[in-house]
Amino acid sequence: MSKVKIGCGGILIIIIISIISIVIFLNTAFGKKRYTVNIEQNIGGTLVCDVEYSSDHKTWFYFIDYKYKLKEKVYNFGKGIYRGVEWNESNQLHKCQNWTILPTESDFGFIKIIAFDLEANKKKESKISPHSINEDIVWTSKRIKSLLAASPSSVEVEKIVDNKFFIKYTFRTDRENVDNLDVRLIEYELDEVSGAFNMRTISELKEKPIYNLIFN
Structure with a gap:
């Protein structure tokens, strides 16, 4: 017993x-997890990132609240959202004229560029997505074939030079074959008055994207 x-x-x-x-x-x-990352900036000051990590059985998210500490002041830059990818824990601010610029991401992997005039306390957000690209007059004037409603498609920051952001846009060109993709390098330039980033030029890239390498 x-x-x-x-x-x-x-x-x-x-x-x-x-x-x-x-x-x-x-x-x-x-579950959810909250933590803070302090990133020392090359231009001076500290970018304070209050992070909330959330996940489910399909994907994961990082919701980030950005604040910039410079001397005795704190500037609220806004929020970024990363879905299914790791966020940049070494993100650097960029200085151009009177604007301090922060690149981050928005919903569904779209790019968001936040420009902040610290002296005037003025902020401008520019969102770059496949939809906004295809509606831009510079893009439509080129008559480039792209299937906006068909996935996969992606936008990512390729490089930053002075007041210009170069965005690599990968898109689908064939409704039947998912492997038929094309890519363009798009130049966006800062409007030093409004703080908005506007499309300027579009150029072809020699290397064609491969679906399995980019989207899997």
Whole structure:
């Protein structure tokens, strides 16, 4: 009888430990986590990133609230959202004329460029997505074939030179074949009055994208 009790007790302990382990795993894998990252800036000051990490069985998100500490002042730059990718924990601000510029991401991997005039306390956000690209008059004037409603498509910052952002836009050109992709390098230039980034030029890239390497 005592052996039966000991056996039942051991099984009960194993079940309790298993339940606790499952709860810990679910909270870690599918829960929320908050933390702060302080990034020292090459232009001076500190970019304070208050991060909320959230995940489910499909994907994960980083919701980031950016604040810029410079001397005794704190400037609220706004928010960024990263979906299914890791965020840039070494992100640097860029200085151009009277604007301080922060590149980040918005919903569904779209690019958001935040320009902040610290002296005038004026802020401007420019969102760059496949939809905004295809509606721009510079793009439509080129008559480039792109299937806006068809996935996959992606935008990413290729490089930053002075007051210009160069965006690599990868898009689908064939409704039947998902592997038929094309890519363009698009130049956006800062409007030093409004703080907006406007499309200027579009150029072809020699290397054609491969679906499995870019989107998988």
